[in-house]
Amino acid sequence: MAPAAATAAKWSGKPPALPSLLLIRRVDASFAAALRQRFRILDFFASGEPLPAFLAAAEAPRAAVVMGGGVVRVDAAFLDAAPSLRCVFSTAAGVDFIDLGECARRGVAVANSGRVYSTDVADHAVGMLIDVLRRVTAAERFVRRGLWPLQRDYPLGSKLGGKRIGIIGLGNIGSLIAKRLEAFGCVIYYNSRKPKDSVSYRYFPSVHDLAVESDVLVVACALNKDTRHIVNMDVLDALGKDGIIINIGRGANIDEAEMVRALKEGRIAGAGLDVFENEPEVPAELLSMDNVVLTHHVAVSTSESRGDLRDHTIANLEAFFSGKPLLTPVLP
Template sequence: MTSAVATGGERPVVLLLRRTDDRLAAELRSRFRVLNFYESGAPLLSFLAAAAAAAGPDPPRAALVVGGGTIQVNAAFLDAVPSLACVVTTGAGVDHIDLVECARRGVAVAGARRVFSTDVADHAVGLLVDVLRRLSASDRYVRRGLWASRGDYLLGSKLSGKHVGIIGLGSIGSLIAKRLQAFGCTISYNSRRPKDCASYNYFPDVTDLAAASDVLIVACALNDETRHIVDGGVLEALGKDGVIVNIARGRNVDEAELIRVLKEGRIAGAGLDVFEKEPDVPAELLSMDNVVLTAHEAVFTTESNSDLVDLMIANLEAFFSGDPLLTPVLPK
């Protein structure tokens, strides 16, 4: 990786491809010359080409990119700004970055790694409790004045004692497992291979995991192998009393099949923080009282956002100083 220290004592150029809060914007502008995609009003590739052409003797060598797939860092992206040598993403997942192409071109990549893990694990458990105990649905029932006219709301189901299957036992999946053990749940998991450090029951097949579980939690990365890893067969295996929670990526679950099994009563409910075509959520899901929906926000708390700003700035400063990135991401 070529050192990216700016010439002539000028602040180095950073391409900003993420909407920012006041603190991140201030931290970036105090250290770097920021070219903001969202302020430009231009199409992505036009913005990149214009930024590359306008930078003069100090072309943009680093980009801060939003996670979640809104912007794809692929060959076309890299072609538009050939001076780029570092991509820092604010996402825990990196399915929006072509890591192989970046490595081929010598472009370093840094991710958020475990900044969000605790918050996502908490959110997963919150979604599960909400679905099982019908908290959001009961809240709506009370607010509509139906308690007085119709009596008590439908009973929910207890969390303690449930058999929970987790797809993906990485940092987030492991924290989910630890939390649910405290509720008295029995944990099983699926991953590419058994984890030496895990005492939970391992299932090499996701359908078998679903069949053995009351709850299925999706916590894996998105890649070619895990796209629609939860398909109709897996959902059918989960059964009519089963609940699915997805805090990974929308495309890990076949959304059309999920809607079908929910409509047909073949599973009991779902807690979803992610969707296949965000921010569009299928109308069918919006109308279901046994489905709890959040806006891809499992990662976001006041605390995690502050930690993320610190990490992003530290990675950029390390790059421009010629030091190793704090949270490098390499192709597998």
């Protein structure tokens, strides 16, 4: 609230009005309660209205909390429908669904989840890789189906130590994945927009060349026009028939149809996938593949990270409404 409004409320004897906040994501009860203590919530999902009608009825909100996954795109049309907005907070690290250039042009600040999820996503990526290599969940299904006494032998898995790991995107999450896999005795290579002076890992300017030299590709980059389908047929073929791919970035970082074909034809050995191109739809062919581990975009989700996200979201919003710099601004 502006200082003048707060002073007027004080002299009138009325409690100051809470600032209005568009909430365009589902949150749990504790998150919702914490927001309602500080803001007047305009809840899209509780409204039951189509997004255009919801935005038209909103009373001059200055901030919005949004998430990706196809629920909303913060683009020119969205900003036209909510012209009072001056801050958009993404509860995801990725902001591929936000037109950063358009927001900057209109003076709308953007912030994201920052490092809230980084350790959880890195842990999940390593867990998926171990699962694919050692066939953990596939072997678990083998036991549950009662096949152990009948078939005895089961295909051997592969060790993690010594594997050459190519990481696409050595940012926050990619760096944490690298450190974890180093501890397993893996050799780390990477591709990024430019080499990083802070690491000694071998840099590859080409994802294709990275794949040629790697046993495993881990996709940990943001999604943008340059990284959409950065893993294509040529990269998959370069990875080869013994190669594994892990994706905890965005589904569209991989050409999903080509990856499914490569798995079916044995041109790559396996995959661990937490994200998909058309979520929540998952290609049916993947469901029956024992060399593929699937999770439902939950690499970010732990009980700890949910609490951290709540606190981080509120801290960014309170900074905005107080006229202070955002904690985790995202620039165009």
